[in-house]
Amino acid sequence: MTVAQLQAAGRPVPSRAVRARDVLASEWTKLRSLRSNRLTLAIAVVVTLVLTAVVAETFASAPGAGNHPASIDRLAGSFLAYAEYTVLPVTVLSVLVFTSEYASGLIRTTFSAVPRRGTVLAAKAAVTGAAALVVGEVLAFACFFLTQAILSGGHGGLSLAHPGALRAVLAAGFTLAACALVGVGAGAVIRHTAGAIAAAVTVVYLLAVLCLALPAPWNIRLGRFTLPYAAYAEVTGHPPAGLLSPWLSLLVLIGWPAAALLAAAAVLTRRDV
Amino acid sequence: MNRALVVLLPLLAVALAFVAGCLIDLSHARVRNLPKWAWAVIICISIPWGGLAYLIFGRDWTGRGAPVPPPATVPGAPGPRVPRRAPADPMVIEVDRLTKRFGPVTAVDGLSFAVRPGTVTGFLGPNGAGKTTTLRVILGLDAPTVGTALVGGRRYQEFVRPLHEVGSLLDATALPAGRAAWFHLLALAQSNGIGKRRVMEVLELTGLETVADRRTGEFSLGMKQRLGIAAALLAEPPVLLLDEPVNGLDPEGIRWIRQLLRAMAADGRTILVSSHLMSEMAQTADHLIIVGRGRLLADTSTADFVSGTGQDVRVLSPRAGELASLLMATGAAVTPEDDGGLAVTGMDAAAVGDLAASHGIAVHELMARHASLEEAYLALTGASTDNRAGSVPAGMAVR
Numbered sequence: 001m002t003v004a005q006l007q008a009a010g011r012p013v014p015s016r017a018v019r020a021r022d023v024l025a026s027e028w029t030k031l032r033s034l035r036s037n038r039l040t041l042a043i044a045v046v047v048t049l050v051l052t053a054v055v056a057e058t059f060a061s062a063p064g065a066g067n068h069p070a071s072i073d074r075l076a077g078s079f080l081a082y083a084e085y086t087v088l089p090v091t092v093l094s095v096l097v098f099t100s101e102y103a104s105g106l107i108r109t110t111f112s113a114v115p116r117r118g119t120v121l122a123a124k125a126a127v128t129g130a131a132a133l134v135v136g137e138v139l140a141f142a143c144f145f146l147t148q149a150i151l152s153g154g155h156g157g158l159s160l161a162h163p164g165a166l167r168a169v170l171a172a173g174f175t176l177a178a179c180a181l182v183g184v185g186a187g188a189v190i191r192h193t194a195g196a197i198a199a200a201v202t203v204v205y206l207l208a209v210l211c212l213a214l215p216a217p218w219n220i221r222l223g224r225f226t227l228p229y230a231a232y233a234e235v236t237g238h239p240p241a242g243l244l245s246p247w248l249s250l251l252v253l254i255g256w257p258a259a260a261l262l263a264a265a266a267v268l269t270r271r272d273v
Numbered sequence: 274m275n276r277a278l279v280v281l282l283p284l285l286a287v288a289l290a291f292v293a294g295c296l297i298d299l300s301h302a303r304v305r306n307l308p309k310w311a312w313a314v315i316i317c318i319s320i321p322w323g324g325l326a327y328l329i330f331g332r333d334w335t336g337r338g339a340p341v342p343p344p345a346t347v348p349g350a351p352g353p354r355v356p357r358r359a360p361a362d363p364m365v366i367e368v369d370r371l372t373k374r375f376g377p378v379t380a381v382d383g384l385s386f387a388v389r390p391g392t393v394t395g396f397l398g399p400n401g402a403g404k405t406t407t408l409r410v411i412l413g414l415d416a417p418t419v420g421t422a423l424v425g426g427r428r429y430q431e432f433v434r435p436l437h438e439v440g441s442l443l444d445a446t447a448l449p450a451g452r453a454a455w456f457h458l459l460a461l462a463q464s465n466g467i468g469k470r471r472v473m474e475v476l477e478l479t480g481l482e483t484v485a486d487r488r489t490g491e492f493s494l495g496m497k498q499r500l501g502i503a504a505a506l507l508a509e510p511p512v513l514l515l516d517e518p519v520n521g522l523d524p525e526g527i528r529w530i531r532q533l534l535r536a537m538a539a540d541g542r543t544i545l546v547s548s549h550l551m552s553e554m555a556q557t558a559d560h561l562i563i564v565g566r567g568r569l570l571a572d573t574s575t576a577d578f579v580s581g582t583g584q585d586v587r588v589l590s591p592r593a594g595e596l597a598s599l600l601m602a603t604g605a606a607v608t609p610e611d612d613g614g615l616a617v618t619g620m621d622a623a624a625v626g627d628l629a630a631s632h633g634i635a636v637h638e639l640m641a642r643h644a645s646l647e648e649a650y651l652a653l654t655g656a657s658t659d660n661r662a663g664s665v666p667a668g669m670a671v672r
Contacts, residue, residue: 014433014466026464033456034449105447109504112412112441113464115430167310246310272415 023114023123031127037093044089045139051081052143056150074158075165075237078147079140079172083231086139087179087204094128094183095200099193108273117268125184125261129177136176137169144169164237167246171234171253178227178253179204185260189267203227203256217242224249227256363390363541364425364438364511366411371420373406373567380406382567383420388545388560390511393538395558395575396547399654403567404547405443408516412441424512436465440505441514445497445521450490454481454500457489462507475503494521502530512543519553531557551650555579565654579646586617586625589638596634603628614638 014022031037059077101107114120144165148157160166183200190196204227211223220242223229230252233243244252366388373381381403388394398404409415411422413429421428424439432438449457458472476482479499484492489500498521505513513534519527534557538544548554554561554575561578563571571578587610590596597607597615605620617625622641629636 018466019433022466023464026460026462029456029460029463030449030452033452033460036451100449104449105444106449108409108412108414108443109447109461110464111414112429112439112443113436113461115413115432115435164310170310273409 020119020123023119024127026114027120027123027127031097031131040089040093041135044086045135048081048085048139049142049146051085052078052146053150055080056147059147060151060153073236073238074148074151075162075168076232076235078144079168079235082139082143082172083175083228086136087176088201090132090135090176091179091183091200091204092197094132094180095187095196096193097124097128097184098187099191099196102187102191103193111273118265121184121188121261121264121268124188125181128184129181129257132180133173133177137173139176140169140172143172162237168235168237171231171246171250175227175231175234175253178257181257182227182260185257185262185264188264189260203260225252227253362425362511364543365389366512366514366543366545367421367423367426368407368411369421369423371407371410371422372418373403373410373415374418380567381410384564384567384569385420386562386569386572388543388562390543391538391541392559393534393544393546393557394560394562395554396545396562396564397551397554397650397654398547398549398564398570400549401566402549402564402654404549404564405516406567407564408441408443408514408545408547411514412439412443434465434508436461436467436510437508438510439512439514440507440510441516442498442501442505442518443514443516445494445501445518448489448492448497448500451488453486454489454492455485457500458504458507461504465508467507471507475506478506479503495523495526498522498526502533511541513537513545515544515546517547517549519548527553551647555646563650563653570653578649584618584641584643586620586622587614587638587640587642588617588625588629588636589614590629590634590636592634595632596629599628599632599634600625616642 055077059074098107101110110120111117144160148159151157158165160169179200182203183196186200186203187193187196190199208223208226208228211219211226211229213219214222220229220240224233224242224244229243230249233239233249234246234253243249368384368386371381371384372379384403384407396404396407406415407422410417411424411429424432429435429439452460455472455476458476459469462468462472473482476485479502481496481499481503484496489497492500498518502515502518505515515534518530522530534544534546538559546554546558558575560574561571562569588596589612593609593613593615597609600607600615600617600620603620605625606618608616608618610616622639626636626639
C-alpha cells in the first residue's frame with residue numbers, strides 16, 4: 001500500500017537493497033568517524049604484536065624446547081597475546097556500538113531515520129563483524145608468522161602448510177568477528193554500557209573460567225561449549241581429550257553470536273526506544 | 274513478521290549447514306577430496322556473512338521492491354534558500370484517542386488532535402504533560418497503548434525514507450560526543466540516501482559550516498540546537514516536529530528559529546513545535562494545542578486564545594464609591610481592589626475617564642489591563658500540573 005501511494009505521489013521508491021546499502025554506508029561512517037575506535041584498535045594491535053613476540057621468545061628459550069617440540073603447542077602459542085589483548089578491546093568496542101547510542105539518546109535519532117530496527121541491527125552487525133573479521137584475519141596471520149619466525153631461530157617454526165596451521169590461523173581471525181558480534185548483540189539487548197560489557201565478557205571469557213573450576217569430567221564436558229574452548233579446539237595442534245571436533249567447535253563459535261543477535265532482533269523490535 | 278523471517282531464515286540455513294557439516298565430519302567422508310579445513314573456511318566465512326548479506330541486500334520478502342527511477346531534477350532557480358522547494362504533498366498529523374501507559378503511569382490519556390499544513394502549531398503544556406511522549410509515539414519510537422498517531426495517513430514505521438517525510442528534533446543534546454558534526458550529519462544523511470552536498474547546505478543554513486569538523490561534545494547548547502535543526506532539515510521534509518527547539522538559544526537564535534518556522538509554514542509545511550513557555554509560543558505559533566496530564570486542554574488558534582483572555586480597566590479615585598455607582602448604572606461590572614482602586618470590566622479606559630470627568634470626579638490613576646497570556650495559560654494548566662510548587666511561606670512573601 002505505502003509503496004503504491006508513494007509511486008502515485010511521484011516519489012522515487014528505492015528498492016530494499018538500495019535502502020540497506022544506505023544504512024550500511026551510514027553505519028560504516030559512524031564506525032570510522034570515531035577517533036576513540038581507531039586509537040583503541042591501534043593500541044590493541046601494537047600491544048598484541050609486542051606481547052606475541054615476547055611469548056614466542058619465551059617459548060624459544062624454554063629449556064628442552066629443542067628436544068621436544070611437541071611439549072609446547074607452537075600453533076596455539078601464536079595466539080596467546082591475541083586472545084586477550086585484541087579480543088577484549090574489540091569486544092568492548094563492539095558493545096559500545098549500541099550502548100553509546102543508548103547512553104546519549106542518539107538511538108532515537110537513528111531509529112527515527114531508519115524505523116526498521118532489524119535493518120539497523122543487521123547493518124551494525126555486518127559493519128562491525130566485517131571490520132573485526134578483517135582486523136582479526138590480518139592480526140592472526142601476523143601473529144602466526146611472527147611467532148614462527150622467532151621460533152625458527154630456536155628449534156624450527158611451523159609453516160602454513162603444517163597440518164591444521166591454516167585452519168588455526170583463519171579460525172583465530174574468525175573468532176574475533178564472533179566475539180565482536182556477541183558484543184553487538186549484548187549491547188543491543190542490555191543497552192547500558194557497564195552491564196553489556198559484563199555480559200559480553202562473561203560469554204567471551206568468564207564462562208570458560210567458571211567451567212575450569214568444575215570437577216573433572218564436567219569441566220571439559222560443559223566447557224567445550226564455551227567460546228574460548230571452542231576457539232582453542234580450532235587453533236591447537238594437540239587437542240586435549242573431550243574437546244569438540246574443530247567442526248563442532250565452529251558451530252559453537254557461530255552459535256554464540258547468532259544467539260546474541262537473535263535475542264537482540266527479538267528485543268529491539270518489541271521495545272519502546 | 275517479515276522481519277522475523279528475514280532474521281530467522283539465514284540463521285536456520287547456518288544451523289542446517291552445520292548439522293550437515295557435522296554429519297560429514299562424523300562419517301569421515303571425503304567430499305570431493307577437499308581437506309576439512311577448507312570446508313571449515315568456506316562455511317565459517319561464507320554462510321554467516323552470506324546470511325547477513327542476504328539480510329541486507331536480499332530481495333524484498335514482500336515483493337514490493339521497485340526499481341529506482343532516475344531522481345527528478347529540481348529546477349534550481351537560485352533564491353532564498355529557506356525553504357528551497359515546496360513540499361511535494363502537504364501532510365496532516367493526526368493523533369486519535371492516543372493513550373500511552375508506562376506501567377502504572379499514564380503519560381498520555383486519550384489525546385486527540387490534528388496538526389494542519391501551512392501553520393506553525395504550538396504544542397504547549399507544563400513539564401510532564403505528555404508532550405514528548407506524544408512526539409515519540411508519532412515518530413514510531415514508542416508503541417501506543419491505545420489509539421493511533423498518523424502522519425499523512427500513515428504510521429511512521431511505514432515510511433521508506435522517513436527523513437524525507439518528517440524532520441524531527443527530540444533532544445538536541447542527544448549527540449555522539451566523540452564524532453565531528455560533519456560525520457554525524459553525514460551518517461544520518463546516508464541512511465536516507467541524501468548526498469554530501471545537502472549536508473554542507475544545512476550546515477551553512479544553520480551557520481555551523483566553520484565548526485563542522487569539531488566534535489559535537491565541544492558544542493555549546495545553542496550550537497547543539499542548531500545542529501539538531503540542521504538534521505531535521507536534511508531532506509526538506511513537509512513535516513517538522515521540534516521538541517523545545519529554543520532551549521539554550523540566544524535571542525538572535527530564537528529570532529532565527531521563529532523566522533525559519535514562519536517561512537516553512539508559509540511554504541505549506543506542517544510544523545509542530547512543543548514548548549512549556551506560553552510567551553514563546555504566542556509569538557511563533559498560529560495555532561495552539563495545550564495539554565496537561567496527558568489530556569487535551571485547548572485546541573485553538575492563538576488569536577482566539579489571546580482575545581479570550583480577560584481584560585479590565587483599573588481606576589483609582591478619591592471618590593471611589595460615587596464613581597462605582599455611576600459605572601454600575603451604565604452597565605459595567607465593578608470590583609473593589611485592596612488599595613481602594615476599582616477593577617472595571619465591560620467598559621474601556623476612555624469611557625471610564627469621560628464618565629468621571631463629566632461628573633467632575635478626580636481620577637488619580639486610570640489604566641487598561643490585559644491579563645497576560647502567561648496567566649491565562651497558567652490558569653488553564655494550573656489544575657493539571659503534576660508537581661506544582663507549594664504556596665510561598667508567609668515569611669518569604671515578596672509583598
